[in-house]
Amino acid sequence: MSLIESIEITPIAFRDPPLLNAYGVHEAWALRTIIEVKTRDGRYGLGESYGDEQTISQLQAVAPSLIGMDVFHLNAIRNRITAVVKQPDPKSGLEIAPGTLGATTVPRIFSAFEVACLDLMGKITGRPVCDLLGGKVRDSVDYSAYLFYKFDRHRFSDDPWVDRWGEALTPEGIVEQARKMIEQYGFRSIKLKAGVFEPEAEIAALRALKQAFPDHPLRIDPNGGWSVETTARLLPQFDGNLLQYLEDPAPGKEAMGQVSALTDIPLATNMCVIGNFDLPRALELDAVQVILSDHHYWGGLKATQELAYVCKTWNIGLSMHSNSHLGISLMAMTHAAAAIDNLSYACDTHYPWQEEEVIVGGKIAFENGAVRVPDKPGLGVELDREALAVLAQNYLTCGIRARDDVAEMRKYQPDWSGKIPRY
Amino acid sequence: MSLIESIEITPIAFRDPPLLNAYGVHEAWALRTIIEVKTRDGRYGLGESYGDEQTISQLQAVAPSLIGMDVFHLNAIRNRITAVVKQPDPKSGLEIAPGTLGATTVPRIFSAFEVACLDLMGKITGRPVCDLLGGKVRDSVDYSAYLFYKFDRHRFSDDPWVDRWGEALTPEGIVEQARKMIEQYGFRSIKLKAGVFEPEAEIAALRALKQAFPDHPLRIDPNGGWSVETTARLLPQFDGNLLQYLEDPAPGKEAMGQVSALTDIPLATNMCVIGNFDLPRALELDAVQVILSDHHYWGGLKATQELAYVCKTWNIGLSMHSNSHLGISLMAMTHAAAAIDNLSYACDTHYPWQEEEVIVGGKIAFENGAVRVPDKPGLGVELDREALAVLAQNYLTCGIRARDDVAEMRKYQPDWSGKIPRY
Numbered sequence: 001m002s003l004i005e006s007i008e009i010t011p012i013a014f015r016d017p018p019l020l021n022a023y024g025v026h027e028a029w030a031l032r033t034i035i036e037v038k039t040r041d042g043r044y045g046l047g048e049s050y051g052d053e054q055t056i057s058q059l060q061a062v063a064p065s066l067i068g069m070d071v072f073h074l075n076a077i078r079n080r081i082t083a084v085v086k087q088p089d090p091k092s093g094l095e096i097a098p099g100t101l102g103a104t105t106v107p108r109i110f111s112a113f114e115v116a117c118l119d120l121m122g123k124i125t126g127r128p129v130c131d132l133l134g135g136k137v138r139d140s141v142d143y144s145a146y147l148f149y150k151f152d153r154h155r156f157s158d159d160p161w162v163d164r165w166g167e168a169l170t171p172e173g174i175v176e177q178a179r180k181m182i183e184q185y186g187f188r189s190i191k192l193k194a195g196v197f198e199p200e201a202e203i204a205a206l207r208a209l210k211q212a213f214p215d216h217p218l219r220i221d222p223n224g225g226w227s228v229e230t231t232a233r234l235l236p237q238f239d240g241n242l243l244q245y246l247e248d249p250a251p252g253k254e255a256m257g258q259v260s261a262l263t264d265i266p267l268a269t270n271m272c273v274i275g276n277f278d279l280p281r282a283l284e285l286d287a288v289q290v291i292l293s294d295h296h297y298w299g300g301l302k303a304t305q306e307l308a309y310v311c312k313t314w315n316i317g318l319s320m321h322s323n324s325h326l327g328i329s330l331m332a333m334t335h336a337a338a339a340i341d342n343l344s345y346a347c348d349t350h351y352p353w354q355e356e357e358v359i360v361g362g363k364i365a366f367e368n369g370a371v372r373v374p375d376k377p378g379l380g381v382e383l384d385r386e387a388l389a390v391l392a393q394n395y396l397t398c399g400i401r402a403r404d405d406v407a408e409m410r411k412y413q414p415d416w417s418g419k420i421p422r423y
Numbered sequence: 424m425s426l427i428e429s430i431e432i433t434p435i436a437f438r439d440p441p442l443l444n445a446y447g448v449h450e451a452w453a454l455r456t457i458i459e460v461k462t463r464d465g466r467y468g469l470g471e472s473y474g475d476e477q478t479i480s481q482l483q484a485v486a487p488s489l490i491g492m493d494v495f496h497l498n499a500i501r502n503r504i505t506a507v508v509k510q511p512d513p514k515s516g517l518e519i520a521p522g523t524l525g526a527t528t529v530p531r532i533f534s535a536f537e538v539a540c541l542d543l544m545g546k547i548t549g550r551p552v553c554d555l556l557g558g559k560v561r562d563s564v565d566y567s568a569y570l571f572y573k574f575d576r577h578r579f580s581d582d583p584w585v586d587r588w589g590e591a592l593t594p595e596g597i598v599e600q601a602r603k604m605i606e607q608y609g610f611r612s613i614k615l616k617a618g619v620f621e622p623e624a625e626i627a628a629l630r631a632l633k634q635a636f637p638d639h640p641l642r643i644d645p646n647g648g649w650s651v652e653t654t655a656r657l658l659p660q661f662d663g664n665l666l667q668y669l670e671d672p673a674p675g676k677e678a679m680g681q682v683s684a685l686t687d688i689p690l691a692t693n694m695c696v697i698g699n700f701d702l703p704r705a706l707e708l709d710a711v712q713v714i715l716s717d718h719h720y721w722g723g724l725k726a727t728q729e730l731a732y733v734c735k736t737w738n739i740g741l742s743m744h745s746n747s748h749l750g751i752s753l754m755a756m757t758h759a760a761a762a763i764d765n766l767s768y769a770c771d772t773h774y775p776w777q778e779e780e781v782i783v784g785g786k787i788a789f790e791n792g793a794v795r796v797p798d799k800p801g802l803g804v805e806l807d808r809e810a811l812a813v814l815a816q817n818y819l820t821c822g823i824r825a826r827d828d829v830a831e832m833r834k835y836q837p838d839w840s841g842k843i844p845r846y
Contacts, residue, residue, distance in 0.1 A: 072550060073558030075762055125548045127495060132555075134725065135496030276736040283703075302557065309729035310736070313699040339498055 001041055002071045002124055007063040007113075008036040011056050012391035013398040014356040016324055017163035018155075019148035022195030022225035023418045024409030028157035029398040030324035033059060034358055034388060037071065037116040045071065045120030046383060048328035049112035049296060051395070052402040058085050058109050071117040071124075074302070078110045085109055104275055107299030114300035115332045115379070122378035129332070129379050133301055133339035140370035141337040142346035144219070145187035146322070147177050147209075148353075149196045156411040163353075171201075171208035178209055181352055182216075187369035189217040189244065189346045195225025199423050203237050210242060217244035217345075224251030224271055227421040228258045235263050244345065245290050245317070251420050253278065257285030266290050270321035275299075276307070283314055290317035292348065296329070301336040308340045320347035327351075327359040330371065331379040338373040358391055360384045424464055425494045425547055430486040430536075431459040434474050435814035436821040437779040439747055440586035441578075442571035445618030445648035446841045447832030451580035452821040453747035456482060457781055457811060460494065460539040468494065468543030469806060471751035472535035472719060474818070475825040481508050481532050494540040494547075497725070501533045508532055527698055530722030537723035538755045538802070545801035552755070552802050556724060556762035563793035564760040565769035567642070568610035569745070569776075570600050570632075572619045579834040586776075594624075594631035601632055604775055605639075610792035612640040612667065612769045618648025622846050626660050633665055640667035640768075647674030647694055650844040651681045658686050667768065668713050668740070674843050676701065680708030689713050693744035698722075699730070706737055713740035715771065719752070724759040731763045743770035750774075750782040753794065754802040761796040781811045 016030035031051025038044045049055055065084045069077055085105055122129045130136045152167035168177045178190055190209055194202040199222070206220055220243065226234065231249040238246065247268040250259050260267050268290035273282045274297060282288055291311055295304045311318040318340065320333055330351050337343050346369065357363050359381040364371060374380025406418030439453035454474025461467045472478055488507045492500055508528055545552045553559045575590035591600045601613055613632055617625040622645070629641055643666065649657065654672040661669065670691040673682055683690050691713035696705045697720060705711055714734055718727045734741040741763065743756055753774050760766050769792065780786050782804040787794060797803025829841035 070554075070558065072554040075557040075560045075764060079560065079764070131493075131495040134498040135493065137498045137502060276732070279736050280706075303732075306729055306732035309699070309726075310733060313702050313733070341498060341502070 002039060002120070004037055004066050004069050004071060005040045006038045007066060008038070009056065009059050009063060010034045010036075010388060010392050011051050011395045012358065012388065013051070013394040013400065014326070014354055014391055015159070015161050015163070017165060017353055018151040018153065019193070019353065020150055020196045021148070021193050021405065022223040022420050022422065024405035024407070024416060025151065025412065026324070026405060027400055027403065027408045028154040028159055029394065029400050030354070031395065031400060031403065032324070032326060033112070034328065034383070035059065035112045035116050036383065037113065037120060039071065039120060043120055043123050044383070045116035045118070045123065046328045046379060046381065047112040047114075047116035047119070048326060048332070049108065054402070055108065058105065059112060061085065062109055062113070066113065071120045074114055074117060077113060077117065078106070081110050081113070082106050101274065103277065104297040107275060107303060108297045111296055111298070111300040111303070114302070115295070115328070118301060119378040126377050128373070128375055128377065129301070129335040130338045130373055133305060133336065136338035136373050137341050138338055138373070140367065140372045141334045142189070142370045143187060143349045143351070143366065144189040144191045144346040144369070145178055145181045145185070146191050146193065146348055146350060146352070147174055147181070148193045149174070171205040174205045175208050175212045178213065182213070185352055185366040185369055187346070187366070189219070191219040191221060191348055193223070194220045195222030195420070195422070199226060199230060199234050200237070203234065206242060218242060219244050219247055219268070221247035222249055224248045224420045226250055226423050228255050230421065230423045231259045232262055235265070238265055247292070248272065253282050253285055253287045256287040260286055260288070266317060268292055268317070268319070270294060279310060288316065290319060290345065292319050292321035294321040295332060295336055296323070301332060304336045305340060308342055312342045317344040318342055319345035322348040322350050324350045324354065326354060327357055327364045327381055328379065330364055331374070331381050334371045334373055335379065356387070356391060358384055358388045425462060425543070427460055427489050427492050427494060428463045429461045430489060431461070432479065432482045432486060433457045433459075433811060433815050434479050434818045435781065435811065436474070436817035436823065437749070437777055437814055438582070438584050438586070440588060440776055441574040441576065442616070442776065443573055443619045444571070444616050444828065445646040445843050445845065447828035447830070447839060448574065448835065449747070449828060450823055450826065450831045451577040451582055452817065452823050453777070454818065454823060454826065455747070455749060456535070457751065457806070458482065458535045458539050459806065460536065460543060462494065462543060466543055466546050467806070468539035468541070468546065469751045469802060469804065470535040470539035470542070471749060471755070472531065477825070478531065481528065482535060484508065485532055485536070489536065494543045497537055497540060500536060500540065501529070504533050504536070505529050524697065526700065527720040530698060530726060531720045534719055534721070534723040534726070537725070538718070538751070541724060542801040549800050551796070551798055551800065552724070552758040553761045553796055556728060556759065559761035559796050560764050561761055561796070563790065563795045564757045565612070565793045566610060566772045566774070566789065567612040567614045567769040567792070568601055568604045568608070569614050569616065569771055569773060570597055570604070571616045572597070594628040597628040598631050598635045601636065605636070608775055608789040608792055610769070610789070612642070614642040614644060614771055616646070617643045618645030618843070618845070622649060622653060622657050623660070626657065629665060641665060642667050642670055642691070644670035645672055647671045647843045649673055649846050651678050653844065653846045654682045655685055658688070661688055670715070671695065676705050676708055676710045680710040683709055683711070689740060691715055691740070691742070693717060702733060711739065713742060713768065715742050715744035717744040718755060718759055719746070724755060727759045728763060731765055735765045740767040741765055742768035745771040745773050747773045747777065749777060750780055750787045750804055751802065753787055754797070754804050757794045757796055758802065779810070779814060781807055781814055783807045
């Protein structure tokens with residue numbers, strides 16, 4: 001009943017707005033993979049992971065070796081995966097999507113299957129996934145309004161689709177975007193993706209946000225786009241409590257440690273601490289005061305809880321990072337977040353930027369900026385196979401095989417380097 | 424089906440041999456508490472904890488507040504317990520039974536109920552407890568031969584019972600004890616409880632053991648009975664690889680850090696790292712290279728896995744500590760150990776020193792020094808209510824209400840102080 005009979009791995013592509021960041025701009029299509037783990041009795045469990053070619057080939061390479069294994073035997077499944085995938089050097093690195101780095105291969109591939117197995121374990125035992133993680137400590141999970149500088153449309157795409165958000169290249173544009181997003185989703189905190197323009201222009205946007213939403217905690221994330229010297233110059237401009245935290249101002253643990261020594265503003269990261277191999281040095285340097293977990297590359301929902309234990313023990317704040325994703329990942333994040341006591345901030349999510357879905361019922365609703373923790377067995381979502389077929393077809397025709405924000409930006413600006421720190 | 428309807432807390436006492444340690448000598452009776460958590464459908468889950476008056480009263484104080492809660496909701500149960508028990512200052516301390524310290528109150532009380540809830544979750548889902556911890560990575564769990572200097576009998580007890588082990592006060596006596604224990608249980612590693620005699624006498628016993636059992640890794644545990652200076656003097660005497668690890672030679676993290684700087688022999692502890700609050704400083708000092716976990720005071724089986732994550736991340740060895748216990752605890756230890764990849768040494772257990780049991784079928788068997796991980800739902804043991812009644816009666820009549828090795832030793836030696844370090 002709980003033995004894996006088959007596994008389906010379906011690469012998909014869905015429309016993604018031209019969102020700007022320190023590396024460049026999002027392409028017209030975002031890639032993901034939908035993982036279905038099936039047992040003999042017809043049950044299936046769902047996972048969602050990255051959609052780059054490397055991840056897809058690793059998921060496919062691993063899948064046959066998991067047939068016949070018990071979905072409850074997550075430790076054995078992780079060991080099997082460790083044996084099958086080529087384990088790169090366990091070195092950290094710096095990348096906008098840490099899930100694509102070699103150092104995260106095993107946790108990344110395991111995570112995709114772990115979530116699907118937990119979904120199945122929930123369905124088999126009649127329990128929501130959070131109950132397999134010790135049970136929820138909150139009924140809903142807060143997310144933040146994740147603002148991006150953006151173009152109005154993909155100027156170099158043949159696809160006629162235009163997103164509903166419009167251009168945002170100025171403080172006014174960002175405030176307008178925030179207003180729209182908060183009106184629609186009810187978010188009660190705001191994150192601004194930065195590292196795009198001159199830092200002072202981005203701080204002006206922060207100030208405009210603070211004026212428009214004085215009760216919404218603010219965060220800014222230049223993705224390591226500033227040097228330590230630039231960050232040192234900027235710190236006094238985050239006057240008073242303009243920021244809830246400052247995410248990855250400068251690239252790498254050493255740089256973050258240098259910034260940290262200069263300020264009381266908590267520093268957050270999803271770039272210089274992307275796996276447990278990064279923890280000892282980061283804590284030694286007091287480089288970060290908030291870790292943004294991401295089950296997709298930290299090794300699953302249980303690994304996220306283990307990270308939470310480290311954060312509790314070392315008095316480090318905890319929240320969640322996000323790349324472009326759909327509802328299976330949103331539910332996985334929500335179950336994990338619901339079962340973690342010391343989640344100290346609203347989680348990030350790209351979810352409002354996507355219009356398509358693969359789950360029955362379409363997009364998951366936010367209430368007051370939060371997602372309700374479902375009580376249904378498993379993750380609480382079912383696969384819409386027609387929708388999946390459409391998105392799988394998108395993948396085949398979209399022509400993108402790995403996310404490349406730098407190359408996309410070069411279409412707009414041929415001399416674009418995408419190197420960080422730029423400022 | 425999974426809501427707690429009632430909880431039974433039964434203090435018990437069972438016979439314990441006169442085992443010597445740095446603090447004194449075991450009394451004639453060891454105390455424990457058996458916890459039964461019952462659901463409406465007649466199922467019950469078992470836990471086993473300390474039997475000192477303080478723990479019993481805390482278990483009893485908490486129990487009513489858990490009625491009606493879902494056994495799957497371990498996080499909520501922990502939060503409820505945190506709210507109900509008086510939380511002492513989260514300071515560490517030094518004590519032979521760390522479970523009795525104030526700093527471990529919440530994890531200690533929670534652990535007793537967590538194990539019982541996991542037993543019930545296993546029975547409800549038809550799964551062994553290890554499957555609720557990610558599944559076993561080994562089919563059996565290795566334990567070590569836990570040797571003690573000991574008197575032949577309790578000279579100041581009215582009870583005529585005499586244990587089957589005889590006196591062991593010399594190297595020859597210790598080797599004889601080891602031979603008996605290894606013959607009967609098949610243990611493949613040896614731990615010598617020390618801090619009793621002049622260190623050189625105890626090192627002579629180690630050498631005698633090495634000669635008699637050249638292939639058995641050896642450990643010695645003076646329970647912080649040596650000063651840093653004494654330990655520094657002794658280190659050259661652990662020539663070559665006489666020791667697998669050296670457990671708590673000197674008392675406290677600072678002292679252990681000083682010893683650690685002097686030697687390549689791994690230092691182990693169950694005394695100076697007894698909760699996550701001890702981890703940051705211990706790791707900063709590089710004070711220990713092996714942590715001996717104990718679910719009874721670390722906060723349960725899941726918390727033991729979280730500790731394992733810290734050990735994996737910081738490259739610290741991991742094994743298990745033991746106080747006098749019966750089969751429910753042995754099974755809980757075995758399930759947790761089975762689900763932890765990076766368990767690096769055979770676990771400690773006092774189990775061979777006990778002759779009584781509260782579980783159906785009597786004492787659990789060791790094969791080649793290991794306990795097989797049961798495949799039955801839950802912990803895999805059932806309560807023998809007649810046996811429980813006998814041991815509960817012992818508790819009522821034995822006259823002991825808290826373990827006091829110092830007071831017991833004073834009966835033999837009136838000027839005994841029990842202070843550490845003695846040497």
